[in-house]
Amino acid sequence: MAAAAGAAAAAGLWSEVNRCGQNGDFARALKSVNKILQINKDDVTALQCKVVCLIQNGNFKEALGVINTHTKVLTSDVIAFEKAYCEYRLNRIESALKTIQSASQQTDKLKELYGQVLYRLERYDDCLAAYRDLIRNSQDEYEEERKTNLSAVVAAQSTWEKVVPEDLGLREATYELCYNSACALIGQGKLNEAMKKLQKAEELCRQSLSEDSDVTEEDTAAELAIIHGQMAYIMQLQGRTEDALQLYNQIIKLKPTDVGLLAVIANNIITINKDQNVFDSKKKVKLTNAEGVEHKLSKKQLQAIEFNKALLAMYTNQADQCRKLSASLQSQSPEHLLPVLIQAAQLCREKQHAKAVGLLQDFADQHPANAAEIKLTMAQLKIAQGSVTKACMILRSIEELQHKPGMVSALVTMYSHEEDIDSAIEVFTQAIQWYQQYQPKSAVHLSLIREAANFKLKHGRKKEAISDLEELWKQNPKDVHTLAQLISAYSLVDPEKAKVLSKHLPSSDTMSLKVDVDALENSHGATYVRKKAAKLTGDNQQKEQGQGEVKKKKKKKKGKLPKNYDPKVTPDPERWLPMRERSYYRGRKKGKKKDQVGKGTQGSTTTGSELDASRTASSPPTSPRPGSGAAVSATSNVIPPRHQKPAGAPATKKKQQQKKKKGAKGGW
Numbered sequence: 001m002a003a004a005a006g007a008a009a010a011a012g013l014w015s016e017v018n019r020c021g022q023n024g025d026f027a028r029a030l031k032s033v034n035k036i037l038q039i040n041k042d043d044v045t046a047l048q049c050k051v052v053c054l055i056q057n058g059n060f061k062e063a064l065g066v067i068n069t070h071t072k073v074l075t076s077d078v079i080a081f082e083k084a085y086c087e088y089r090l091n092r093i094e095s096a097l098k099t100i101q102s103a104s105q106q107t108d109k110l111k112e113l114y115g116q117v118l119y120r121l122e123r124y125d126d127c128l129a130a131y132r133d134l135i136r137n138s139q140d141e142y143e144e145e146r147k148t149n150l151s152a153v154v155a156a157q158s159t160w161e162k163v164v165p166e167d168l169g170l171r172e173a174t175y176e177l178c179y180n181s182a183c184a185l186i187g188q189g190k191l192n193e194a195m196k197k198l199q200k201a202e203e204l205c206r207q208s209l210s211e212d213s214d215v216t217e218e219d220t221a222a223e224l225a226i227i228h229g230q231m232a233y234i235m236q237l238q239g240r241t242e243d244a245l246q247l248y249n250q251i252i253k254l255k256p257t258d259v260g261l262l263a264v265i266a267n268n269i270i271t272i273n274k275d276q277n278v279f280d281s282k283k284k285v286k287l288t289n290a291e292g293v294e295h296k297l298s299k300k301q302l303q304a305i306e307f308n309k310a311l312l313a314m315y316t317n318q319a320d321q322c323r324k325l326s327a328s329l330q331s332q333s334p335e336h337l338l339p340v341l342i343q344a345a346q347l348c349r350e351k352q353h354a355k356a357v358g359l360l361q362d363f364a365d366q367h368p369a370n371a372a373e374i375k376l377t378m379a380q381l382k383i384a385q386g387s388v389t390k391a392c393m394i395l396r397s398i399e400e401l402q403h404k405p406g407m408v409s410a411l412v413t414m415y416s417h418e419e420d421i422d423s424a425i426e427v428f429t430q431a432i433q434w435y436q437q438y439q440p441k442s443a444v445h446l447s448l449i450r451e452a453a454n455f456k457l458k459h460g461r462k463k464e465a466i467s468d469l470e471e472l473w474k475q476n477p478k479d480v481h482t483l484a485q486l487i488s489a490y491s492l493v494d495p496e497k498a499k500v501l502s503k504h505l506p507s508s509d510t511m512s513l514k515v516d517v518d519a520l521e522n523s524h525g526a527t528y529v530r531k532k533a534a535k536l537t538g539d540n541q542q543k544e545q546g547q548g549e550v551k552k553k554k555k556k557k558k559g560k561l562p563k564n565y566d567p568k569v570t571p572d573p574e575r576w577l578p579m580r581e582r583s584y585y586r587g588r589k590k591g592k593k594k595d596q597v598g599k600g601t602q603g604s605t606t607t608g609s610e611l612d613a614s615r616t617a618s619s620p621p622t623s624p625r626p627g628s629g630a631a632v633s634a635t636s637n638v639i640p641p642r643h644q645k646p647a648g649a650p651a652t653k654k655k656q657q658q659k660k661k662k663g664a665k666g667g668w
Contacts, residue, residue: 010039017049026056044073051082060086076102081109088113091295093120108138115149122298124157144174151180158187160300172197175204179227191234198234202227218254225256229265241272252287260296263288267305275315282316285309303333310342314349322346335367341377348381357381372398388414392423403434405444412455421459428452446472453485462493480506 013032020029030053036046047070054063064086067074076083080103087096100106100114111134118127131150135143147170157163165184172178178201185194205224209215232247248265256262266287273281288305297305310325323346330339340363347356360378364371375398382391392414401407408431415424432452435445449468456465469486473479483504490498574582 010036021049026053029053030057042070042073044078047074048079048082051079055082055086060089064090077104081107081113084110084113084117088117088120093117097121108134112142112146119149119153119156122156122160124153124161128153128157148174148176148180151177151184155180155183155187156298158184160187160298162187164188172200173204175201175208175227178204179230182230186230186234186237191237195231195234198227198231221254222256225251225254226258226261229261232265233268236268236272245269245272258296259290259293263290263293263297263305264301267301267308270308270312278312278316281312285312303329303336307338307342310339314342314346319346319350335370337370337373340374344377344381353381353385372400383414388418389420392418396427403431405431405448408448421461425452425456425461425464428455446475450482453489457489462489465489466493 013036016032017029017036020026020032030050033046033050033053036043037050040046047066051063051066051074054060054066064083067079067083067086076099080099084096084099084103087093087099096113097117100110100117103110106114111130115127115130115134118124118130128150131146131153135146135150138146150168151170154165154168158165165188170177170181172181178197182194182197182201185191185197202224205227206220209220209223228247229251232244232251235241235244235247248269251265252262266284269284270281288309294302306325306329310322310329313319313322313325323343326339326342326346329336330343333339340359344356344360347353347359357378360374360381364374364378367374375394379391379394382388382394392411395407395411396402398407408427411427412424415421415427428448428451432445432448435442435448439445449472453465453468453472456462456468466486466489469482469489472482473486476482483501487498487501487505490501574584579585
């Protein structure tokens with residue numbers, strides 16, 4: 001009877017579980033399942049239903065606990081998908097991969113999850129193969145989602161692995177497919193095409209969401225946030241930083257729930273700010289530290305964020321924090337350049353240049369593959385210290401760059417600055433020998449020979465320059481420019497040889513070019529344009545002739561003589577000198593009362609000695625004057641011709657002098 005009653009109760013509970021499952025009420029279904037398990041704790045179906053209810057309610061940890069507790073009943077064949085899915089949602093990606101691979105039967109659900117796991121592990125090649133197999137061997141309502149995931153894998157390959165994506169023939173009918181296609185184009189550097197794709201994705205997104213009456217404008221803006229974020233990134237890459245910054249800040253104001261999107265936008269704003277607006281960058285760093293960010297972004301994205309944190313610490317003079325972050329990055333990626341470069345930069349800010357160079361040298365010795373970039377930085381530090389010769393030695397130790405034209409130019413310039421001409425010529429010689437061996441007919445090879453010859457001529461190495469020019473001429477006997485240079489060089493050393501070579505120059509007739517001089521001068525880009533004389537009519541000709549006659553009749557004006565000029569008196573020989581430099585200059589007579597105004601502190605009185613007119617009358621000048629040997633006596637009545645008073649002028653100066661004397665007497 002008890003068994004029958006229990007079976008009847010269990011049947012009622014199963015009916016309740018089935019009804020709740022169809023209605024989506026998994027919380028209530030879970031209660032019924034627990035009652036069934038009280039009747040039979042090892043009921044496999046009930047345990048499976050309990051795990052599904054917990055997963056639907058988002059209790060992944062509890063669901064995984066139920067699976068691990070009942071391993072004897074819930075074997076991997078029975079519940080492999082549910083276990084792997086719980087591990088995936090708990091970000092135990094490696095464990096989820098092992099669970100999927102250990103399953104005896106690979107169902108479509110497991111294959112779908114396998115593709116997601118591979119994407120999170122950034123194994124894009126395997127992920128691409130998995131989704132291709134799924135699309136090929138399945139036909140259901142989830143085909144569009146699989147294609148979207150496939151395009152996401154292609155975009156990730158293009159962005160992070162710089163793989164040129166193949167055309168999968170996907171019809172971009174949804175905004176997700178358009179967005180992923182735009183991301184793939186960004187990875188290839190096709191920014192304008194990517195922007196057009198994003199604009200199309202935005203349009204499709206608005207159309208799709210407008211069909212749902214329950215979607216608000218805020219929901220639409222939140223859905224468009226990731227598209228706008230990618231648009232802002234393209235603007236930033238194109239150098240439109242102001243537009244990018246404005247769009248980034250608009251997205252942050254929306255407060256999207258995607259912590260990964262916020263972290264990426266905050267990081268991009270920090271890169272725009274650089275060492276400016278540090279306070280804003282410090283605020284944005286907090287968004288990159290949000291919980292769960294590490295599970296939303298790729299390894300390279302997280303690494304870039306950590307690099308920028310270290311740089312921000314350096315810019316804000318947080319030396320210990322900068323060293324800590326860069327050391328952590330170096331331990332995670334020992335072969336990466338940026339951590340050691342950041343450490344070296346921090347040491348340079350602390351004026352420890354020698355220590356920075358030593359740190360870079362150690363890294364170059366440990367990682368020869370990256371030695372070239374490190375040695376370039378070391379050379380830059382040596383130049384900053386003024387050790388140009390040591391910088392040249394470091395640059396010449398980079399074997400894979402010795403023959404590059406840029407390296408040759410830099411070394412020659414630095415050696416010339418140090419006046420080490422022999423070393424500069426040696427750099428040219430080594431580069432020319434490399435091209436002679438590997439690329440003898442390349443344009444760079446010939447250009448280097450010509451530059452070496454010009455350099456040697458400039459520094460007096462004429463014979464060596466002639467040897468280079470002869471080599472050039474042998475390779476191209478029709479090169480008139482090289483022949484002219486060779487003749488010019490020989491004219492300095494062996495004129496006879498220059499004459500012989502000059503016979504090889506083409507005649508002037510063969511070198512004459514059929515050029516229309518008038519057309520050339522009147523062309524759009526001509527710096528000088530010859531003006532054509534306009535044809536004149538009869539009236540205009542008469543006017544022009546009349547103007548010419550008027551111009552001929554004009555006479556030169558006679559120079560003006562001074563008003564007091566007397567031809568009987570010899571002109572003053574010192575008239576061209578400034579007044580102060582003339583021998584008879586006695587200085588300007590200043591009013592005594594005017595000189596007293598403003599002297600001394602307020603309310604003070606002058607002393608008697610300052611008003612002693614007898615002293616000032618006979619006192620010598622305060623400074624010697626030019627031509628004092630031929631000076632005219634102060635009491636002499638002789639007046640130079642330039643200073644003679646005109647005969648008819650009124651006697652106003654005497655009256656002024658009398659007034660001044662009266663003022664002087666009144667000072668007593």
